[in-house]
Amino acid sequence: MAGLLQKQGDFSDFGNVRCHLTAFGLKYYQIRNEGSNMDQYKEEISRVLAPLVSLEQSRVAELLEEPPEPEMGDLAFPCYILASRRKQSPVKVAAELAQSLSGKRGVYWEKAMAQGPYLNFYFDPVVFNQDLLRRIFAEGEDYGKSNRGRGGTVVIDYSSPNICKPFGIGHIRSTVIGHALYLILEAQGYRCIGVNHLGDWGTQFGKMIVAYRRWGDDQQLKEDPVNYLYRLYVRFHREAESEPALEEEARLWFKRLEEGQPEAVDYWKLFRQLSLENYEQIYDLLGIKFDYYHGESHYNDLLDDVIRLVQEKGVATESDGALIVDLEKYGLPPAMLRKKDGATLYLTRDLAAAQYRYNTFNFVKALYVVGAEQKLHFQQMVKILELLGFPWARDCIHIPFGLIRFKEGRMSTREGNMILLEEVLQRSIRLAREIIEEKNPGLKDKESAARAVGLGAVRFGDLSNDRVKDIEFDWDKVLDFTGETAVYIQYAHARICSILRRAGATELTWHDDAADFLTCEEEKKMIKTLAAFPGKIAASAESYRPSILARYLIEVARDFNRFYHSCPVLVDDPELRQARLLLISAVRQVLKNGLALLGIVAPEEM
């Protein structure tokens, strides 16, 4: 077990330039459904209610909440705060309010009733359904989007693997979460810029050069570059335990690299190129793109300026020959910017990168989708940027995520104890292919369905849980396509497509009369859930948590499955049939739009 833990340590160190992750001090705001139709409903109800309860209308709107059960209506006003003011029980207050509203209705709500300490409002279901479905049909692919970002630029630093190390399962979190945030923020009207901050600089290259010069073999490098480099890296650390001089030699080679010594630079270029080619295969498979591959080396020319700036501003001091920033006043340990041998560090490069990003892109936010274990690093970075007088320092936000860890004994790969992301993806796709072969042998394009399902499963597994929590890697769980998985959502989508195909309903147009037919419980619940979509995207964006959207899509699919089992769509009654076709078409739209924001493909057949 100790051995395993050790391996885990190696692994996470390995995978980690930016690979694990969190946003400290982050408040998870409860988002109001800005731009969603719920606003109109709250607006109307709060306008009626405000004078009766002697509160500001906006305050009333804030207090309105959704009841836990559908029988309790659609929006509820809790009467507790009035109770203490009026010195009456909340139950009595609710009853009196209901009394004064009895027989009244609005455009959107049709009645108000007291239930215990709550005043519950019931929407007019026809108006509600018309409103919402009309909107979904009108907006189509844009349903759910908003323009809250107003074109502001958000720079998102994600994936960021370490050159010379294979793309392990540990890298998936930053890659997939970062990409989802990119898409989600884009849907909120931000201009997103994705940066892959490759770990292509640092003393590790000194180590690689030493290892390759000692033990390297051109032929093996050619055959399987990244794995071979990784083996050399592992070997370096093993040998360095008994021969500490290796470490010193590595530092020397990195120094040479920083000074531009040609042999060192040639090695570096070779290693970088080979690694990049490997990563790009995986990005292609995942459908992930970056606007810039600006690795750490990209900022080399700016490092002198950073050092000069911190010295001029008097924030840095010499200590034992190294250049550090004392952050004790701020409750943080000292941060080192230059080692005694003159070489710079990760933090130095990040300070340069932050300034570069601000100067180049003029961002409103710069997100760092990086493991939680680097929280301190980003606290130091932001504090130093503040000390340097940059007002935008507070817009640099660490989006942390938990580690992927392994059950003991689960992993016994011979070399290095690595699980390669590529292997995970391929296995998942293979399993999807087998299941499709078994369940739907007549399917035309099995390969693309298998890819959508296999890749979606892995992605969703990562996105559906709160990112701050550690994830235990478990093959059985990764390869389980039942229950709360992407497949569940994709399957609902495919079923809808199938019904629409059978009905020959390719071009559907919404008409308000259809709302009269969508009145059973499953339909009402379904429509209400669809109405929540824009608010869920906004909440995901605001708290940088794709899991909110992922969980919501499970709910949509679940509501659909319940509807599907109790309400047949292809019935004889032409009006009911048409109404249900319109409804499921709207569901399809939401599922498709939502999955797209998570980077998951929704096949029409599977």
Next chain:
RNA sequence: GCGCCUGUAGCUCAGGGGAUAGAGCAGUGGACUUCUAAUCCACUGGCCGGGGGUUCGAAUCCUCCCAGGCGCACCA
């Protein structure tokens, strides 16, 4: 030692001041002559880590403790 994160059903997790704490998996029992059963329905399963506090009301906020994880000057 100091700091941060996590602790909810057997397992994996939602819920982050309000109405009886919810899903999935696992278990048991049902539902395919009917739109794909990768689905659905029912049942079983909880001192929400523990103690104190704030509040009309706490899984949720504060505080202390316990357990696990992650950090804490020449790695990234």
